[in-house]
Amino acid sequence: MIDPVAISNILAAAVAGALVIMFGAIYALLFAFSRLKQRPVLMIWAYLAYAVLVVAVGVLSITLNMRGFWQAVAVVMVVGYFVAPRLIWNLCAGTHSTEPGDGLGTVRHS
């Protein structure tokens, strides 16, 4: 059974839920730009964005009264959003590895 959000926490829970996705994307964006432009300073901002995500997951867990199984969902979110951009980046690099030159005006598909 679930323990519904307290009335006083509805807004905090909704904002925290939105921030999880928003900062998941900002972390992914900064992570990708840092690697693409080879600018380590962006990676620091990426990790700061990830830190906000972790805080947002924490607020979500508290306001939504996450216990037992629901704590596992929170852990999956924290780990999943950290790992996903790295995996996707590696997939990108792998799928583009045969692209000639810098990729501008790439080869036409068959």
Place this chain on the structure above:
Amino acid sequence: MSIAALNSANLNAGQKVAVKYFTVAMVLFFAQCLFGMLAGLQYLQPDFLYNVLDFNVNRMVHINAMVVWMLFGFIGSVYWLVEDESGTELVGAKLANVNFWILTLAVTVVVLVYLFVQTGPGTKETIWFINEGREYIEAPRWADFGIVACVLIFFYNVAATFMKGKWSGISGVLVLDLVALAGLYLAGMFYTTNISMDQHWWWWVIHLWVEATWEVLVGCIMAWGLMKTLGARRKIVTTWLYIEVALMFGSGILGLGHHYFWIGTPEYWFTIGGFFSALEPIPLVAMVVHAVYDSGTHNFRNSNHPALAWLIAHAFGNFFGAGVWGFMHTLPQINLYTHGTQWTASHGHLAFFGAYATIIIAMIYIAVQKWRGDVWMSGDLADKGWKWKWSLGLLNVGVVGMTVALLISGYEQSFVERALEGSTWGGYFSAQTQPWFIQGMHWRMLFGWVTTAGVVLLLWDLATIGKKETRRAIDPTVTPATT
């Protein structure tokens, strides 16, 4: 190939069918806005058109017009690319044309019945001939059978064309997805007096269409669209299509559970729905990384600026509408208060527009370009492209404005009606009279006008863009000479 004038000689057989579907889709898009505006006005003036065109009818036409125009848009998009992708002629062009007219006629009859025969008690006969009573898919059962038959004919045409020509990763995913698309509709045709059971199967159609099969269909269209507008390589888009399908189906199918929280289904759906709903945004985050990677390697040299702009709007709209607005209220602890309120309507408006309307509009711009003989549609258009830019801006600002306004009303409704007053009848009316709710509805109306203005401008632009152009489209796969 003639240039600038709309000339069907520029199109192959599949594309000739496609432009018919696109035309009806745009008419229905306008109808969706029109009836949405009427329903929105009735929130502000409940007596407006009372007993003439009631709110329940306007809302039903608004929602059904959206579902049907998107279906028409998807069918048109697939017909548009089928010959190009298979490398052969459409096997049943005549059948496709007959199918189009039957489907369009059936939709017209259903809409006329919606508008003129929505009175009297619901009986088994009304389920067959008037209204099936299931939100989003209210079409009576005779029309259900017609829709399934038309989709099967469409499926036959597409699958047989690929079988005659050549298969590709995109076509394989597309054909398998069409099987699921047609098959799932059958789940919405059961009749049962048990409301929980009815809702259980109804969600198979709604959720598994919208958050699984439609997403994959859009993935196929996007993959093809990126090859055409950006010159992306087939191997790359196909690989990404497979990954996207795996992520979408992996999280989306059991994400169905978030619709089973409050309809009388067992409690284990809380666990399943909560877990998979948390995973559903991951494909969207994956797209962010991929988009950055691709922008770095392709530099956005493209042959069709309006189409690419709408594809970018799709990426953002899908992320915010489905991802952010979805996860905000999807876990059961908060969904207890938010489901079925204006909060849900807020999510629905941004998600449907962002994920689906945008990409269909992009495909229609690609179609218009070819219809006018591969006319120039990059930068420096004759009229500076003000119509497509303004329609893009008005539509996006309008829909985002409606989304925020509905969120404010929805928050107030969740708080007062659900959390404070425990979902009582009195709580419902109490929430409807709160200042924040009413102000949200006024703002929604204002942004509804902005959206409608955007639709009108879009239709005008689609009818005229490239008309005075004399240049041919650029080939995005050719690298320009550098100085």
